[in-house]
Amino acid sequence: MKIAVIGAGVMGHGIAEVFAIYGNSIYLYDKYPEALKKGLNSILWSLQKLKEKGKIEDVDKIYSRIFPINDLQDIEDSELVIEAVPENFDLKSSIFKEVSGIVSKDTLIATNTSSLPISELAKNVVNPSRFLGLHFFNPPVLMKLVEVIKGNETDTSVFNEGIEIVKRIEKIPIPVRKDVIGFVVNRILFRVFTSACRLLNKYTVEEIDSLAKYVLEFPMGVFELLDYTGIDTNYLISNEVKKRGFDFTCNKLKELYEKGFYGTKVGKGFYDWSKGRPNITK
Ligand code: 3HC
Numbered sequence: 558m559k560i561a562v563i564g565a566g567v568m569g570h571g572i573a574e575v576f577a578i579y580g581n582s583i584y585l586y587d588k589y590p591e592a593l594k595k596g597l598n599s600i601l602w603s604l605q606k607l608k609e610k611g612k613i614e615d616v617d618k619i620y621s622r623i624f625p626i627n628d629l630q631d632i633e634d635s636e637l638v639i640e641a642v643p644e645n646f647d648l649k650s651s652i653f654k655e656v657s658g659i660v661s662k663d664t665l666i667a668t669n670t671s672s673l674p675i676s677e678l679a680k681n682v683v684n685p686s687r688f689l690g691l692h693f694f695n696p697p698v699l700m701k702l703v704e705v706i707k708g709n710e711t712d713t714s715v716f717n718e719g720i721e722i723v724k725r726i727e728k729i730p731i732p733v734r735k736d737v738i739g740f741v742v743n744r745i746l747f748r749v750f751t752s753a754c755r756l757l758n759k760y761t762v763e764e765i766d767s768l769a770k771y772v773l774e775f776p777m778g779v780f781e782l783l784d785y786t787g788i789d790t791n792y793l794i795s796n797e798v799k800k801r802g803f804d805f806t807c808n809k810l811k812e813l814y815e816k817g818f819y820g821t822k823v824g825k826g827f828y829d830w831s832k833g834r835p836n837i838t839k
Pocket residue numbers: 602603604606607670671693694695696698699700743746776777782786790834
């Protein structure tokens with residue numbers, strides 16, 4: 558399949574990598590050359606890791622299926638477009654308007670939005686019946702689940718096609734037929750984040766994360782995960798969902814965002830990542 562991934566950030570580059578591993582040709586677009594370069598370097602790093610572990614054979618062959626582009630017009634012959642730009646409704650809307658003017662009206666257009674209603678975003682595409690949500694989790698190459706979300710106007714055949722696409726890359730599709738804020742996973746996760754944030758007036762970041770890891774048996778602490786998925790990403794999500802009546806305010810998140818402490822990607826967030834993953838003790 559010929560696939561265009563729009564945005565080479567944390568999610569975009571990972572989504573491009575997964576589809577390339579399964580033999581698809583990928584256009585990886587980012588408006589910012591530095592972001593594109595960083596995304597490509599992360600793909601190479603990840604492919605090498607997978608090779609070391611015997612999960613893939615040929616790094617170069619997979620990597621050669623990814624075509625970096627900085628002109629959106631180049632995606633014209635794509636069969637599927639997956640948008641993975643930051644969580645900002647206006648930004649996503651402008652991308653969909655632009656993409657709709659380039660690709661055929663039969664092209665499937667998907668959004669990797671974490672929280673925004675598919676039916677609202679669909680207002681910006683020419684053919685909303687071929688628009689759906691494909692929501693991956695970070696890091697896309699390791700996480701097994703992908704939410705497939707049906708908007709009000711998504712055709713049932715398109716929704717089913719989305720499920721098949723996810724199965725072809727050996728992920729587990731979670732069919733979401735109710736287009737609600739945060740879908741299934743993030744709707745639950747936002748509550749977990751908000752509750753953990755509220756506890757910060759009584760406990761430290763490390764204490765809460767220790768409980769999350771060793772009592773609740775989460776693979777990562779709650780704040781560790783916020784750093785990992787990105788303070789910027791989570792702050793933008795919290796703003797968008799708040800406008801839609803879902804309050805996921807966390808003062809500490811705002812404070813970190815304003816200081817530019819975006820988490821692992823910059824080496825600082827709730828934790829200092831300059832020396833690697835935080836050592837959360839029991
Ligand atoms: N590609 C290839 N290898 C990778 C990788 C990647 N992208 N990321 C990590 N690895 C490797 C590590 O380098 C490490 O290799 P090593 O054994 O050679 O050192 C190996 O995987 C294991 O990693 P770690 O030792 O760091 O840690 P874990 O065993 O805990 O595994 C994890 C890492 C799979 C990320 C695990 O911690 C986990 O599942 N964390 C939770 C992630 C999660 O919940 N994601 C969803 C977030 S919500 C979201 O994305 C929604 C969005 O809308 C906000």
